[in-house]
Amino acid sequence: MDQSAFKEVIRERRSVRRFDPAPVPLDAIRELVDCARYAPSDTNSQTWEFIAVLNPDRIRMISEITWEKLHGLAEDAFARGRDKEARLLVRSFGPYATAFEHAPALMVVLSTPYASKFRDRIFEPLQFVSPQTWDMESIKSSCLAAQNLMLAAHAMGLGSCPMTGPVLLAEQSIKELLGVGPDRQMNMVIALGYPAEKPAAPKRKEVDDILRIIV
Numbered sequence: 001m002d003q004s005a006f007k008e009v010i011r012e013r014r015s016v017r018r019f020d021p022a023p024v025p026l027d028a029i030r031e032l033v034d035c036a037r038y039a040p041s042d043t044n045s046q047t048w049e050f051i052a053v054l055n056p057d058r059i060r061m062i063s064e065i066t067w068e069k070l071h072g073l074a075e076d077a078f079a080r081g082r083d084k085e086a087r088l089l090v091r092s093f094g095p096y097a098t099a100f101e102h103a104p105a106l107m108v109v110l111s112t113p114y115a116s117k118f119r120d121r122i123f124e125p126l127q128f129v130s131p132q133t134w135d136m137e138s139i140k141s142s143c144l145a146a147q148n149l150m151l152a153a154h155a156m157g158l159g160s161c162p163m164t165g166p167v168l169l170a171e172q173s174i175k176e177l178l179g180v181g182p183d184r185q186m187n188m189v190i191a192l193g194y195p196a197e198k199p200a201a202p203k204r205k206e207v208d209d210i211l212r213i214i215v
Ligand SMILES: Cc1cc2nc3c(=O)[nH]c(=O)nc-3n(C[C@H](O)[C@H](O)[C@H](O)COP(=O)(O)O)c2cc1C
Pocket: 013, 014, 015, 016, 017, 096, 097, 098, 099, 161, 162, 163, 164, 165, 166, 199, 201, 202
């Protein structure tokens, strides 16, 4: 394997928020999900599912739902005298949370309930961990699949942007809009399309600042 080509895909992937209006071909979407499903998962549970939203009206509706929740939160914040935070919420977080609005495709990344023999035979009878721990376990694997998808997208000339803003603000309403069952968690959405910008790479922490070696 050519390590430098591999590292280039990792290094050059950027969060893209401005897209060419050209649609993403269905074959490309299937290829991305094919790459996603080779991610590792806890006990090979494969706790991931994807919804590809290609309809511009649907994508706009998801953005509108997100803005609606955000404005509701801002009104509450104003009412509590938190004017500064309310303004920041609308001016800064609003556009960040809805940057997918004009993307030609939106991949909704779900996590499915985590089932395993360990859970059934050992952990549940002993009530070792809380149910929320299993939700987290599903999310971890689903995140790895999402990263596979975004790296594959970059390698295929597509831009992507992982986004949890709409999930933090409006998970329940978006799930209802898309007919997602209550046992699924919305992990993130990924804006997807051919890039119309080439963002500069945000600075990274140095290896020495994030690595501790124990010998
Ligand atoms: C968990 C997570 C949530 C994110 N949520 C958003 C978001 O709501 N809106 C957005 O525009 N970007 C979002 N991003 C993208 C980050 O802003 C971006 O990854 C970061 O600034 C580094 O830039 P890069 O991806 O180009 O390397 C998110 C990224 C991650 C990993």
